[in-house]
Amino acid sequence: MIDRERPPATVADADRLKRLGRAVIDIEARALAGLVERIDDTFVDAARHMLVCAGRIVVLGMGKSGHIGSKFAATLASTGTPAFFVHPGEASHGDMGMITPADVVFALSNSGETDELTVLVPLIKRLGVPLIAMTGNPRSTLAEAATVHLHVPVEQEACPLGLAPTSSTTAALAMGDALAVALLEARGFTQEDFARSHPGGALGRRLLLKIRDLMHQGERMPVVRPDTRVVDALLEITRKGLGLTAVVGADGRLEGIFTDGDLRRALDRGAHVLDAPVAGVMTRRCQRVEADMLAAEALRVMQDAKINALLVVDPEQALIGVLNMHDLLKAKVL
Secondary structure, three states, rough: OOOOOOOOOOHHHHHHHHHHHHHHOOEEEEOOHHEEEEEEEHHHHHHHHHHOOOOOOEEOHHHHHHHHHHHHHHHHHHHHOOEEEEOHHHOOOOOOOOOOEEEEEEEEOEEEEOOEEEEOHHHHHHHOEEEEEEEEOOOOHHHHHEEEEOOOOOOOOOOOOOOOOOHHHHHHHHHHHHHHHHHHOOOOOOHHHHHHHHHOOOHHHHHHHHHHHOOOOHHHHOOOOOOEEHHHHHHHHHHHOOOEEEEOOOEEEEEEEEEEHHHHHHHHHHHHHOEEEEHHHOEEOOOHHHHHHHHHHHHHHHHHHHHHHHHEOOOOOOEEEEHHHHHHOOOOOO
């Protein structure tokens, strides 16, 4: 029981709190350093079983090991190794049916004697699936029953009582990450693969979204002919609301762009330019890109050229779309 009558830590306790915090970091850092020698042939065996798995990696763990196991399964799934977490208690009440003969079971338990896990061992053996166990006790029930045992020992828990799983869970988390990253590399998993697993994230948007997904097309494109009067080109800019209009020839090919900057430069010559053909005041050498360019690359092009919009053309230089900075902002590419 927490003593509710005891006063909270005071400013005078600051140095002691710092020492305790640093001691925890030091103990856990030493536990992680000791893991390096555990990346051995047994680690390779575990990775190979997971690589050739035709089904999924089914991760089991109770308590704090269960939390680590859940994170491990999520990391595997997002890096190219299909996996999911099953609570051992639920497995004893029906969820064992989620494990198929094509799967690999990965069980985490520091003691290797967790009842909810050991009771499942005969059922796992009956299925004939590989069992990979990660424990801190090589002579435990779980370790001895495993197809592959990953020994992840720690000298001491960082908890001063030696009770709360701290160093042991940190070590298990790191070993799981080591396996996931080794498998990622072995599978040739790429940034694009990662993005497909994270379509809602910033990386997914940067690596998956293309200009064609965001550009204005058809009637939404501001377009005029080279002989269109400047004043009418201004009306087209106003109607479409993109701050520019493309200038396209009779054959559909892009000939230039007309922006508010072009207008200001033209007005310096006198108001009579409003009735002149836009071809005389437009910018002919304008940035043009293709629709399959990544939106993130389009952003880089805009930033480098210090412009706010791009004209999108096909291989024959026909205009097919317009992209501006606001489109990238709305898509959260920027």
